[in-house]
Amino acid sequence: MQLDFVNRELTIKLVYYGPALSGKTTNLQALHKAAAPGASGRLMTLETKDDRTLFFDLLPLTFRSQGSLAVRLKVFTVPGQVIHASTRRLVVQGADGIAFIADSRTNETQHNTESFMDLKENLKQHGLTLRQMPLIIQFNKRDLPDVRSDAEISELASKGREPVYLAVATRGLGVVESMIGLLHLTWSALDAEHDLNKKFGFDPKSFLAQVAQKLGNPKPVPEILQACVGGALDVLRPEAG
């Protein structure tokens, strides 16, 4: 997070993590496509010849709240290929929230696990733990055959803490919901730490509603948040036990 007091501007860094070819860039492309004109900047992609992300993709989104605080979201992806470990570590540094994009296909389960371990390790290198990090998990590619069943994912998700979303990023399904869920968690965490709502007279509910609307989802925020199939959206409150 970067706070520019002079211009009353807050920059939040969100990172889309996950194994190679799980659809992180596609998520950003879908967000970019959904965003209202003026709300989104150019999507910057640094990719190799074979269309794989070389370093990261960067999508800037800007929203101005009623309290006259401008919030800029910088959404990044990491390169999923195993060899780009050092780049992933660089990009994930300073992230305020992370969306883990998993591939729903049964035979990709192992890759999801490896990438998640990698995320854990990279956070550790920056002195962070998964517990501290606002995190949502998205199971992407729900439209493909041979995917893990909804029931299986729901059952597993209900045991975990992280909100889990189902998505088909190529068609933009579940993309905005994942983003709103992540932003909700991230904002709660930042507010808990920096007392932003009070300092800037910021209303997170209307802010989320504005973001959702500018991303083309006019539903009420609580309804959007309920799109997750498991986990908890208030995981950042102090837990019992």
Next chain:
Amino acid sequence: MIPPAAAKTFDELTLGHGVSLEDLIDRDALGEMVKSFYDLFGVPLRIFSEEGKLLGDSAEQIPLYVLLNTVKAGRAALSDVAGKVKSIALGEDGMASYPCSTGESYRVAAIQYDGKRIGRMILGPFVKPGENEPPPALLSLDPSLDAAQLLELFRGLPQAEDDSVVNLTRHLGRTLDLILFSGHRALLTSNMHLASVRESFRELEDKNEKLQTAFDRLKELDRLKSNFLATVSHELRTPLTSIIGYSEMLVEGLAGDLSAEQREFVQTIRDKGEQLLTLIKGLLDLSKLESGTMSLRKTQTDIAAVLRDVSQTMTPTARKKEVELVVDVENGLPLMWADSERLRQVFLNLTENAIKFTPPSGRVTLSARMTAVDAARPEDAGGVVIMSARRSAIEFRVSDTGIGIPEEERGRVFDAFYQVDSSSTREAGGTGLGLSIVRRLIDGHDGTVRITDNTPKGTVFVVTIPVKRATIS
């Protein structure tokens, strides 16, 4: 060269607070673009960074301004205008217009990137089309200026409608935005490359450090092992000497007569004891050589005598195995600077080995001749011209007609405890210590040892030792 922004962190470059106009564009290329813009549209253009640094200028001298610059009042007016357009407050749309009292106007616009103002562009001066009469302020600026000339130069100013200048400004803004975006992407890519390399380097360094620590630890263990070997073999030797001594006394009948069977048994104890003692001596030598505590007592040595002695010692063994032992020493070999006892050990060992691996009716040859070697050792790469002084040396060859050593094994036979045939059923005995001691002793004499084939079959150990002590260290 590292780009100036290389020191900026990833966050500074991507979260939008550290990027400046200078980071994103090439100044020369921007200058060219500004010039070409002027050539195409006829309106002068200047580009400043947010800090007010001039980054691009169409650089065309405006004749009217050249004239005004010749008088004090003109210079003052021009500098006033320049200051104003650089600092004029811009509206919500990022634009402002500045009309000068001398009749011409400027259009100023912010250069924005990623929602931030990072510089400004200034278009002008220009006048409205058809505006051919200069304002009185210009004509009355300084009485020394020629009114007719002023009028002519004023009419030569670029003419443009304000609306079209606004359009030009917008178009330029969009073009610049694309250039800045590409520049930003290139900057990020190069920075990420650098950062990734640095990160990988750091990882490797970490690993290197761990390996170095492990290596140091191993070296220490190796030293401990050598110490241990030295101590243990010394401690083993002392009681063994007594065992051999007493069995010798028994054999010689000092404790009374022995029956033939008893004598044979005691003789076996003595022989095996001697065998064990040789082995322990070998271990002790090796550990001394490894730890560098063995000192060679070098003197002027008659090497021919040493070889004769070796031959005499080995003749019974060779005869027993029905192997012919031949000594072929060139006449007139000089005295060499060496430890005669250790060299004797070297050639005894090589000859014994050769006999061991040669089948009956084979032949082992021990030869020596003068040769010369390069003073530079093969491992001292370079400087051959300087170092190529030849040193005279003696080349020894111990050849046999035995089973030979496979090419790929030749580098390893000098390792301690290494046996080409390590199966328990191998025909020839031995501990595998001999050759490693041989090599270390030859090293101690600044010499080399290598293995080549003997034709038609068998092995040749070629030992080369310089005659004089090295003068170049």
